[in-house]
Amino acid sequence: MQVIIRPTREDASRLAARLIAKALRAKPSLVLGLATGRTMERLYALLVAMHRDEGLDFSLCRTFNLDEYIGLPPTHENSYRYYMNDHLFRHINIDPRNTHLPDGMAADLGAACRRYEEEIAEAGGIDLQLLGIGRAGHIGFNEPLSALRSRTRDKSLTPVTIAENSTLFKDPTMMPRRALTMGVGTILECKRLLVLVTGESKAAVLARAVEGPITSMISASAIQLHPNCTVIVDEDAAKDLQEKDYYRWIFENEPEWGEFRESN
Ligand code: F6R
Helix, strand or coil: CEEEEECCHHHHHHHHHHHHHHHHHHCCCCEEEECCCCHHHHHHHHHHHHHHHHCCCCCCCEEEECEEECCCCCCCCCCHHHHHHHHCHHHCCCCHHHEECCCCCCCCHHHHHHHHHHHHHHCCCCCEEEECCCCCCCCCCCCCCCCCCCCCEEEECCHHHHHHHHCCCCCHHHCCCEEEECCHHHHHCCCEEEEEECCHHHHHHHHHHHHCCCECCEHHHHHHHCCCEEEEEEHHHHCCCCCHHHHHHHHHHCHHHHHHHHCC
């Protein structure tokens, strides 16, 4: 794992956008795993700007989102399908048929989850999976005690997650209590993980995820098991990390970060 600390949320989002753009240019048929949430809004705005201003091409890209609420139709403004259309898909040249989210409206949720895993496998697996970390320590909606080998399935949300996300609903009581999510095992099979965490409210959970013991109590700690994982954070989120000087040294000195140092 590499942890890269950038001064601000804007710098961190810009670096994440540039890494995604670089992966897409290297492989136009990239299978890209996506996340929703507040953290990703600026990143998606930057990708939209790169498409508009630099011709970043999504025409062959296929996407798989981590999760979706159970019981919200795609037309509901709080569904993750709506979020993705609104923040990214309708602003870029992606074929809507190449965009996938778990089907939280399926009559048979178990079958929908199995089908989702099959679709990922048929696409050849996810090349690059974008992740945020929730205050409950989750990646996707893998709440505490999610098995480290879990697959796409339905999950009850914790009170912390409900408190965090219900504020985004016009009527907070309407937030679903359950969601479909890729499992920790599904996420660990992605070829590369790109984790973006910003803001002081995430500092404590980030430190536990990155430098603490691997535990199903903090599903984000499972990223330590992944052989190709980059964690990009801003100074506010990095506040509680113990090895900050080492992480800074890596970004300032390792050749692979050279192109990102000069013009971030
Ligand atoms: C959303 C997802 C979640 C979020 C996490 C952080 O698709 O997978 O794990 O990344 O809850 O959300 P924000 O960015 O709103 O703090």
